[in-house]
Amino acid sequence: MSEHSDNIISIYRKYVLQTYANDLLFVRGKGSSLWDADGREYLDFTMGISVCNLGHCHPAVTKAIRQQAAKLVHISNLYINELQPVLAQKLVSNSFGEGAAFFCNSGAEANEGMIKLARKWGSDKGRFEIITMDDSFHGRTLATLAATGRAKYRKGFEPDTPGFSHVPFNNLQALEEKISDRTCAVMLEPVQGEGGIIPADAEYLKAVRALCDRKGVLLLFDEVQCGMGRTGTLFAWQAYGVQPDAFSLAKALGNGYPIGAFVIREGLRGVLTAGTHASTFGGTPLACAAACAVLDTIESKKLLERSNKMSRYFFRKLRALQKKYSAIRELRGKGLMIGIAMEGDVKEYLKRAREKGLLVISAGENVIRILPPLTVSRKEIDRAVDIIDQSVGGS
Numbered sequence: 001m002s003e004h005s006d007n008i009i010s011i012y013r014k015y016v017l018q019t020y021a022n023d024l025l026f027v028r029g030k031g032s033s034l035w036d037a038d039g040r041e042y043l044d045f046t047m048g049i050s051v052c053n054l055g056h057c058h059p060a061v062t063k064a065i066r067q068q069a070a071k072l073v074h075i076s077n078l079y080i081n082e083l084q085p086v087l088a089q090k091l092v093s094n095s096f097g098e099g100a101a102f103f104c105n106s107g108a109e110a111n112e113g114m115i116k117l118a119r120k121w122g123s124d125k126g127r128f129e130i131i132t133m134d135d136s137f138h139g140r141t142l143a144t145l146a147a148t149g150r151a152k153y154r155k156g157f158e159p160d161t162p163g164f165s166h167v168p169f170n171n172l173q174a175l176e177e178k179i180s181d182r183t184c185a186v187m188l189e190p191v192q193g194e195g196g197i198i199p200a201d202a203e204y205l206k207a208v209r210a211l212c213d214r215k216g217v218l219l220l221f222d223e224v225q226c227g228m229g230r231t232g233t234l235f236a237w238q239a240y241g242v243q244p245d246a247f248s249l250a251k252a253l254g255n256g257y258p259i260g261a262f263v264i265r266e267g268l269r270g271v272l273t274a275g276t277h278a279s280t281f282g283g284t285p286l287a288c289a290a291a292c293a294v295l296d297t298i299e300s301k302k303l304l305e306r307s308n309k310m311s312r313y314f315f316r317k318l319r320a321l322q323k324k325y326s327a328i329r330e331l332r333g334k335g336l337m338i339g340i341a342m343e344g345d346v347k348e349y350l351k352r353a354r355e356k357g358l359l360v361i362s363a364g365e366n367v368i369r370i371l372p373p374l375t376v377s378r379k380e381i382d383r384a385v386d387i388i389d390q391s392v393g394g395s
């Protein structure tokens with residue numbers, strides 16, 4: 001590593017609170033590639049954990065940010081900006097048809113907003129409890145931590161925010177037994193990300209919708225990781241044909257420019273009214289310009305069709321690899337949200353892949369998580385599969 005990189009990393013260690021275990025410094029990105037300070041290129045199949053779904057520094061997003069930054073950056077929600085309504089209309093017309101969006105800055109904040117929506121909706125009915133899934137991940141704020149279905153993230157931050165309970169994912173009976181007359185909502189990721197790339201079973205999700213309708217509780221989908229084309233449809237729930245009452249977005253909505261949102265169906269419009277929820281930076285002109293460019297590009301470049309083709313190609317190649325290695329237990333996922341479930345811990349595989357120039361990450365302990373951009377090419381997939389082959393094979 002160069003003296004320049006060493007120097008920056010030592011300042012980072014000293015002055016940035018060390019809550020992340022990391023050691024690679026990157027200075028530039030384009031498409032599927034990242035470059036370190038020494039000019040070494042890496043194939044990035046993490047995309048900032050499902051954030052840069054159009055690839056790094058997509059020209060349409062860069063142009064939109066540049067132009068908007070020169071025009072108007074922020075005015076607060078005390079005033080109306082030109083782009084927030086445009087973005088909201090795009091999100092609503094691509095999902096419920098009729099409804100509304102609230103804008104914020106991150107996935108945790110989007111989920112907090114949905115949690116508040118459900119609590120407010122249930123408040124005059126005596127309903128306040130939210131049921132979420134084991135192994136889910138919903139964020140790091142105190143309420144979203146309580147919603148998160150893995151105790152390890154909550155350890156040391158107790159007492160847990162009250163009003164949350166967890167049931168096994170893809171288990172209808174467990175959910176049915178847990179719902180009570182205090183329940184206001186069920187919240188889940190249609191495809192679990194951090195928990196190990198686990199898609200909801202189609203029949204299960206349909207049955208959850210019917211159960212929520214029968215019991216009179218809201219169904220909330222966390223699409224922070226699986227949304228925005230990642231799984232082959234704009235929103236993961238669309239492939240299931242199961243509509244939630246509200247869903248959250250963040251990560252890829254701005255392709256790296258921070259923006260989060262939750263979208264509600266029309267019937268919930270009256271729940272959060274003036275003064276009941278807010279976010280200073282929510283839906284700034286700059287953030288909305290980035291997100292509008294993302295949605296326009298997904299549509300104009302037909303990225304859903306393209307990514308579905310690439311997904312089929314990727315899975316075909318991975319199935320061939322699975323035949324070769326008994327250590328590969330299962331291939332999971334949808335679209336370009338791909339998990340390779342291994343026999344044991346995947347740390348060593350990730351390390352080997354990185355040494356060979358491929359960035360992939362874990363989901364849970366035993367799953368290699370692969371999140372290429374929707375713009376990925378066959379050639380890049382070939383290269384990644386070669387490296388995964390060598391990494392699993394130990395060469």
Ligand code: PLP
Pocket residue numbers: 049106107108109111137138139140189193194222223224225226250251
């Ligand atoms: N929800 C899901 C499904 C996520 O994967 C994440 C982050 O990984 C979050 C919520 C939290 O998002 P953020 O880190 O933007 O707060």
